Amino acid sequence: xxxxxxxxxxxxxxxxxxxxxxxxxxxxxxxxxxxxxxxxxxxxxxxxxxxxxxxxxxxxxxxxxxxxxxxxxxxxxxxxxxxxxxxxxxxxxxxxxxxxxxxxxxxxxxxxxxxxxxxxxxxxxxxxxxxxxxxxxxxxxxxxxxxxxxxxxxxxxxxxxxxxxxxxxxxxxxxxxxxxxxxxxxxxxxxxxxxxxxxxxxxxxxxxxxxxxxxxxxxxxxxxxxxxxxxxxxxxxxxxxxxxxxxxxxxxxxxxxxxxxxxxxxxxxxxxxxxxxxxxxxxxxxxxxxxx
Amino acid sequence: xxxxxxxxxxxxxxxxxxxxxxxxxxxxxxxxxxxxxxxxxxxxxxxxxxxxxxxxxxxxxxxxxxxxxxxxxxxxxxxxxxxxxxxxxxxxxxxxxxxxxxxxxxxxxxxxxxxxxxxxxxxxxxxxxxxxxxxxxxxxxxxxxxxxxxxxxxxxxxxxxxxxxxxxxxxxxxxxxxxxxxxxxxxxxxxxxxxxxxxxxxxxxxxxxxxxxxxxxxxxxxxxxxxxxxxxxxxxxxxxxxxxxxxxxxxxxxxxxxxxxxxxxxxxxxxxxxxxxxxxxxxxxxxxxxxxxxxxxxxxxxxxxxxxxxxxxxxxxxxxxxxxxxxxxxxxxxxxxxxxxxxxxxxxxxxxxxxxxxxxxxxxxxxxxxxxxxxxxxxxxxxxxxxxxxxxxxxxxxxxxxxxxxxxxxxxxxxxxxxxxxxxxxxxxxxxxxxxxxxxxxxxxxxxxxxxxxxxxxxxxxxxxxxxxxxxxxxxxxxxxxxxxxxxxxxxxxxxxxxxxxxxxxxxxxxxxxxxxxxxxxxxxxxxxxxxxxxxxxxxxxxxxxxxxxxxxxxxxxxxxxxxxxxxxxxxxxxxxxxxxxxxxxxxxxxxxxxxxxxxxxxxxxxxxxxxxxxxxxxxxxxxxxxxxxxxxxxxxxxxxxxxxxxxxxxxxxxxxxxxxxxxxxxxxxxxxxx
Numbered sequence: 001x002x003x004x005x006x007x008x009x010x011x012x013x014x015x016x017x018x019x020x021x022x023x024x025x026x027x028x029x030x031x032x033x034x035x036x037x038x039x040x041x042x043x044x045x046x047x048x049x050x051x052x053x054x055x056x057x058x059x060x061x062x063x064x065x066x067x068x069x070x071x072x073x074x075x076x077x078x079x080x081x082x083x084x085x086x087x088x089x090x091x092x093x094x095x096x097x098x099x100x101x102x103x104x105x106x107x108x109x110x111x112x113x114x115x116x117x118x119x120x121x122x123x124x125x126x127x128x129x130x131x132x133x134x135x136x137x138x139x140x141x142x143x144x145x146x147x148x149x150x151x152x153x154x155x156x157x158x159x160x161x162x163x164x165x166x167x168x169x170x171x172x173x174x175x176x177x178x179x180x181x182x183x184x185x186x187x188x189x190x191x192x193x194x195x196x197x198x199x200x201x202x203x204x205x206x207x208x209x210x211x212x213x214x215x216x217x218x219x220x221x222x223x224x225x226x227x228x229x230x231x232x233x234x235x236x237x238x239x240x241x242x243x244x245x246x247x248x249x250x251x252x253x254x255x256x257x258x259x260x261x262x263x264x265x266x267x268x269x270x271x272x273x274x275x276x277x278x279x280x281x282x283x284x285x286x287x288x289x290x291x292x
Numbered sequence: 293x294x295x296x297x298x299x300x301x302x303x304x305x306x307x308x309x310x311x312x313x314x315x316x317x318x319x320x321x322x323x324x325x326x327x328x329x330x331x332x333x334x335x336x337x338x339x340x341x342x343x344x345x346x347x348x349x350x351x352x353x354x355x356x357x358x359x360x361x362x363x364x365x366x367x368x369x370x371x372x373x374x375x376x377x378x379x380x381x382x383x384x385x386x387x388x389x390x391x392x393x394x395x396x397x398x399x400x401x402x403x404x405x406x407x408x409x410x411x412x413x414x415x416x417x418x419x420x421x422x423x424x425x426x427x428x429x430x431x432x433x434x435x436x437x438x439x440x441x442x443x444x445x446x447x448x449x450x451x452x453x454x455x456x457x458x459x460x461x462x463x464x465x466x467x468x469x470x471x472x473x474x475x476x477x478x479x480x481x482x483x484x485x486x487x488x489x490x491x492x493x494x495x496x497x498x499x500x501x502x503x504x505x506x507x508x509x510x511x512x513x514x515x516x517x518x519x520x521x522x523x524x525x526x527x528x529x530x531x532x533x534x535x536x537x538x539x540x541x542x543x544x545x546x547x548x549x550x551x552x553x554x555x556x557x558x559x560x561x562x563x564x565x566x567x568x569x570x571x572x573x574x575x576x577x578x579x580x581x582x583x584x585x586x587x588x589x590x591x592x593x594x595x596x597x598x599x600x601x602x603x604x605x606x607x608x609x610x611x612x613x614x615x616x617x618x619x620x621x622x623x624x625x626x627x628x629x630x631x632x633x634x635x636x637x638x639x640x641x642x643x644x645x646x647x648x649x650x651x652x653x654x655x656x657x658x659x660x661x662x663x664x665x666x667x668x669x670x671x672x673x674x675x676x677x678x679x680x681x682x683x684x685x686x687x688x689x690x691x692x693x694x695x696x697x698x699x700x701x702x703x704x705x706x707x708x709x710x711x712x713x714x715x716x717x718x719x720x721x722x723x724x725x726x727x728x729x730x731x732x733x734x735x736x737x738x739x740x741x742x743x744x745x746x747x748x749x750x751x752x753x754x755x756x757x758x759x760x761x762x763x764x765x766x767x768x769x770x771x772x773x774x775x776x777x778x779x780x781x782x783x784x785x786x787x788x789x790x791x792x793x794x795x796x797x798x799x800x801x802x803x804x805x806x807x808x809x810x811x812x813x814x815x816x817x818x819x820x821x822x823x824x825x826x827x828x829x830x831x832x833x834x835x836x837x838x839x840x841x842x843x844x845x846x847x848x849x850x851x852x853x854x855x856x857x858x859x860x861x862x863x864x865x866x867x868x869x870x871x872x873x874x875x876x877x878x879x880x881x882x883x884x885x886x887x888x889x890x891x892x893x894x895x896x897x898x899x900x901x902x903x904x905x906x907x908x909x910x911x912x913x914x915x916x917x918x919x920x921x922x923x924x925x926x927x928x929x930x931x932x933x934x935x936x937x938x939x940x941x942x943x944x945x946x947x948x949x950x951x952x953x954x955x956x957x958x959x960x961x962x963x964x965x966x967x
Binding site: 014015016017018019133167170171173174175177179180182233236237 | 334335338340344348455456457458459461462470471472475573574576577580
């Protein structure tokens with residue numbers, strides 16, 4: 001994908017405005033299962049965080065996980081990204097490469113990241129002293145393969161590689177309209193923009209699966225609307241499968257293809273937004289009990 | 293030929309080419325590898341040479357022909373400034389078609405009116421947003437045609453070509469085409485027709501329509517002014533006789549190509565003088581991109597200059613006391629020198645001091661604004677307040693007023709270096725005659741007077757008389773120095789009780805000179821004097837409020853603050869001081885919203901539509917005239933989920949008749965929002 005283009009392509013690349021890099025690294029056909037979660041159980045000592053949770057994320061979907069505070073949403077995401085290892089059950093990732101299915105429950109986080117599972121965090125986890133561009137370039141580090149010496153001297157292949165990676169990162173910047181902030185230190189930016197950079201960093205990984213943990217938390221309605229548009233853009237333009245954890249019901253119902261609802265560590269509903277909205281258990285547990 | 297009088301001009305690349313496609317061919321042949329334009333893409337300035345430009349125009353011209361565009365047709369372009377805009381324009385002109393530019397923010401009736409009137413078959417649209425508008429128009433058209441817009445000719449739209457494909461991958465409409473696909477199609481179509489396009493370019497006549505510009509009308513249905521190659525090139529020659537432009541000069545193109553000003557500099561001067569164009573990456577990076585380029589030439593409407601001044605004011609006010617002092621000192625010297633310079637005098641004894649002031653105070657500000665290299669800067673399209681004008685001269689920007697209509701290619705009268713008066717628009721450019729008729733209307737005649745309004749001979753006959761004089765509809769007079777002074781639109785000129793003619797625009801500009809006032813619309817009060825509806829500038833007023841530790845939520849909230857009303861009272865009072873008593877603003881109110889082109893309140897070039905304001909806010913104007921204390925206005929708020937709520941907002945009317953400026957306040961300098 002990052003091999004130098006041939007002359008004809010180069011000429012075409014000058015003319016077209018289409019992106020030259022696929023941000024989605026999964027080769028699965030849309031509609032096939034991308035992530036299968038089966039009967040997982042996660043305990044911290046005597047506290048049961050997740051129990052018998054099973055659902056399937058379909059390739060090409062925005063799949064939302066909702067639930068009241070403490071329902072186990074972030075724990076579930078951590079089980080997928082490898083920060084937590086569930087005591088029971090399985091999490092299987094399909095990326096389409098040679099039909100291999102990966103068992104994520106037994107892998108450490110960095111190996112899962114290499115499989116293309118990228119995530120953003122609920123609390124912004126960026127290097128606030130580095131610029132937006134540098135933070136996004138960091139998202140490429142799993143793809144960079146050159147020695148420390150070559151990187152330090154920045155010659156030959158190391159240089160060529162960094163330029164190629166910059167090309168991809170620039171497309172992420174374009175997709176998320178971060179042009180004006182490219183060279184600004186992340187710490188100096190507004191919260192909403194930092195959240196967008198966080199999304200961009202995850203996207204720069206070229207994910208096969210993108211995990212977004214409350215990307216709209218703490219935003220005002222205008223920022224939320226913007227962010228929802230970017231999540232949709234990421235999904236539609238880049239074709240990335242997204243698992244989204246979000247509190248804002250309106251946003252979730254608007255943009256999701258499928259919604260799973262957790263309550264006290266259990267899955268109480270799983271279906272299309274309309275099905276979930278009509279489900280009495282959901283109404284009681286989530287919508288009815290609290291005034292949303 | 294109209295250009296015969298230009299032989300004295302120092303033209304760097306002499307050529308007999310008299311149409312844009314022939315000029316392009318000439319440039320591609322003589323300077324193939326020089327940069328014709330560059331666009332910042334993905335953080336890097338990506339250049340396009342004259343030869344690649346010409347090759348792409350060639351491919352796209354063939355592509356348009358393959359799509360069925362014929363000589364005499366009109367192609368519409370709907371998008372922001374990108375190389376594709378110009379490629380489409382030149383391609384259309386190469387096959388004898390013309391191009392009509394549509395403001396990217398146009399919607400609904402305005403868009404439909406232009407497309408139907410010009411019988412457009414092919415639209416080149418930028419991106420998903422524009423394509424969505426066109427798809428919707430096509431789908432809604434059968435319904436629209438039978439109802440509200442039954443008086444319009446049929447919509448003939450056959451093909452929509454887009455150049456930014458993001459988000460359009462899933463679209464299935466068969467009339468959508470990718471720009472590069474059309475180029476490819478054209479390339480193939482052209483291989484079997486060697487020499488066809490060259491014949492087409494050779495067949496083109498200088499009097500053919502090159503561009504159609506929409507006039508900023510007072511309704512949603514603008515008139516379409518036909519401008520020929522001759523019109524535009526004559527204007528370019530006449531302008532560059534005064535202020536030479538050479539191929540090394542740089543120009544940043546960020547104002548809509550649908551506007552005559554941009555066509556005139558970027559296209560007409562660009563192609564006849566080989567100017568290098570630069571397109572900013574995104575509207576959000578415009579300022580930094582402009583600073584990187586440092587344009588030599590610039591032409592912008594007053595809006596841009598006013599916003600630059602506002603930016604300086606905000607940033608100076610945020611700076612420390614030392615910077616404020618140094619700038620204040622430098623500015624005073626700059627101002628004194630500028631005053632001598634515009635009269636053609638030398639700096640005299642101040643020369644040395646000015647050199648220092650320029651280095652430490654003025655040049656850094658110019659640099660921040662991206663004006664460090666600017667040799668010629670123009671303002672046009674609407675009057676610019678004399679104080680804003682003066683500010684730019686004081687900081688060392690050679691800003692000059694241009695006067696002209698779309699109908700005369702945008703330029704007829706301009707200031708000369710060293711002969712600038714802030715209240716005039718200068719003297720006619722070469723080849724332009726001027727006369728004031730008995731009604732006080734300005735009449736102009738030159739080779740740049742347009743061909744006529746598209747499919748509207750009666751309007752054309754009203755605009756240009758049999759002797760070729762363009763009736764501008766503006767009132768004005770020539771002063772003792774031979775400078776033209778424009779008062780206002782003839783129909784907007786008012787006469788006071790003592791018989792002096794004056795313009796509401798003059799008072800409004802005076803008000804708008806305050807950094808806190810964005811727009812002002814004034815009305816004559818029945819009991820003498822003026823009343824005004826004002827909108828505040830959210831950026832400067834917001835930053836002032838923050839500085840004053842005033843919390844606010846929305847624009848409406850900010851405008852309703854007593855402190856803000858007091859601030860504006862002071863500003864209005866200040867602008868009143870220089871006015872005769874009969875035209876001072878005695879009552880005003882701060883509107884709860886900004887004027888919005890989508891609400892028809894202001895044109896796309898940001899000129900206030902007085903008639904719309906008059907109708908919509910009639911109740912407010914009456915209340916202002918009566919001198920009520922407050923007036924309620926009902927607005928409809930549309931929420932995201934589609935629900936609409938009517939809300940009544942109470943607006944306070946502020947009476948300045950007995951206004952006394954608070955004691956002990958100093959004067960605010962021009963360059964600051966503070967004392």
